[in-house]
Amino acid sequence: MASFGIDFGTTNTSVVECLITEHGMTKTPYGENNQPFPSLVALHPDKQPVFGWEVKKRRSQLIAEGYHVVASFKSILGSDQRVVVGKKEYSPVDVTALFLSYVKHRVEGMAGRKLEETVMAIPVDFKPEQRRSLRTAAEKAGIKIKSFVSEPTAAYVNCRQDLAGASNVAVFDWGGGTLDISLISIDKHEVSELAVTGQRLGGNDIDQMLARHLHAKISRQEGDPRTFDDLTPAERDQILERAEEAKKRLSTDDTAPIRLMRYAGKVMIRDIVTLDEFSKLIASRIDDAESLLHAAAEKAGVGIGQMDAILMVGGSCEMQPIFQRLERISEEYHLSIYRPDGIQWAVAGGAAVLSEQQPAYKLQKAFGVLLSDDSFYPVFEAGQVVPCKAQELRFGVVEDTTSAVFVFADESKVVLKRRSVPIKGFTAEGIHLQCEIDGDMIVHLRIFSDYAERMAVTDELNQLGFTYQIQ
Ligand SMILES: Nc1ncnc2c1ncn2[C@@H]1O[C@H](COP(=O)(O)OP(=O)(O)OP(=O)(O)O)[C@@H](O)[C@H]1O
Ligand SMILES: [Mg+2]
DSSP states (O other), X not given: OOXXXXXEOSSEEEEEEEXXXXXXXXXXXXXXXTBXXXXXXXXXXXXXXXXXXXXXXXXXXXXXXXXXXXXXXXXXXXXXXXXXXXXXXEOHHHHHHHHHHHHHHHHHHHHSXXXXXXXXXXXXXXXXXXXXXXXXXXXXXXXXXXXXEEHHHHHHHHHTTTTTTOSEXXXXXXXXXXXXXXEEEEETTEEEEEEEEEESOOHHHXXXXXXXXXXXXXXXXXXXOOOGGGSOHHHHHHHHXXXXXXXHHTTTOSEEEEEEEEXXXXXXXXXXXXXXXXXXXXXXXXXXXXXXXXXXXXXXXXXXXXXXXXXXXXXXXXXXXXXXXXXXXXXXXXXEEEOOTTGGGHHXXXXXXXXXXXXXXXXXXXXXXXXXXXXXXXXXXXXXXXXXXXXXXXXXXXXXXXXXXXXXXXXXXXXXXXXXXXXXXXXXXXXXXXXXXXTTSOEEEEEEETTOGGGOEEEEEXXXXXXXXXX
């Protein structure tokens, strides 16, 4: 039986089917035009929605026909934003469900069999609400999510054979919506996430920066007093599209021409962006990206120098400034850099392998609380298989106060969450902690005092690292 993996991306969505037999492993990618499905939906008050490649190709024509093009809906998943089209309102879950139904339908047509369940790759810091929303959207589309896996880890699983000599790998996945980093250690068949970190910073943000920069330049030249936010939706759409094209051009060239039609009161405006100008503009974002890599290393309790390789995935890694920065880091710390072929299928490929092998998900590090003497008290030990539920724990207070502060951390004492709980302040007062980790890799906490169970505090946290046993 073959299994599917899905990489639902902010910009591109890919599906891979993995089959393992005694002759080895085969992976079949599914998308449109030999590329992943563009994550685009065009909605119309009266007509049927249009999806993916057709929206990308006919975007301006569809808008002229009264369609509302929804892009980057992954970024609003889990929020209460609404997409309003005529009299109809769509939630982010609705839009995602429509899109996933389309993907399912197309994949089934090509594969000749049903896509009913999958492993779904998600950004490292995808919040509990985002995970639930994605699960709901997939269910509405008729796809059951067997489990989630973080995107960079999936990319590593996919490229494992190519990185056979490396025992510590930093995966740097920079997409359209997020930058995700996973530091992975490999021991034979065991793949462990030493640390995962992520940030909402992607190619979309870079496009915005460049578009704003271009608009400021043009409005100065043309004497247009409007700010970027004053632009009409059509003008904004146009300049964002030109900015993205220019950004891509600057991945290979030193200059990129810009041509805008019917913009700032002119029939046509021409301009040029240089690589130097672009590099200066995004320099602070490149610094942020590098800082995140160092933050991951710190969280893992290792130095970057202990890594053997950097695996680069995601379309935004094509930008020369980040490529050069990672190259410099690799030279400084003596790491190799690996950018696989078929990069656009890497994350879905890894998800498909996990879907086919169905390994247990085990906690990479013990999870627990830091006590008042700064010692670590484990709630779950490393190696604990999830989902799991801990026995209720009871703590005492050391001070006469009306609130108890819980500090949740991993065994390396990296703080994951602080939570304060109202208490009565009696010396013998017991504070109870209930804790479980569900199948979506979310930790659920419930804390209450002997005297005030009514005032129980609940919370959730994500960002745990896992270990996978794969063949
Ligand atoms: N040649 C290129 N140069 C620079 N940027 C590029 C290039 N090709 C693609 N990109 C950018 O990469 C981003 C898309 O990358 P990718 O397909 O990896 O993202 P995604 O998986 O959809 O997003 P995410 O993983 O953040 O949800 C877009 O912002 C796109 O503009
Ligand atoms: Mg991605």
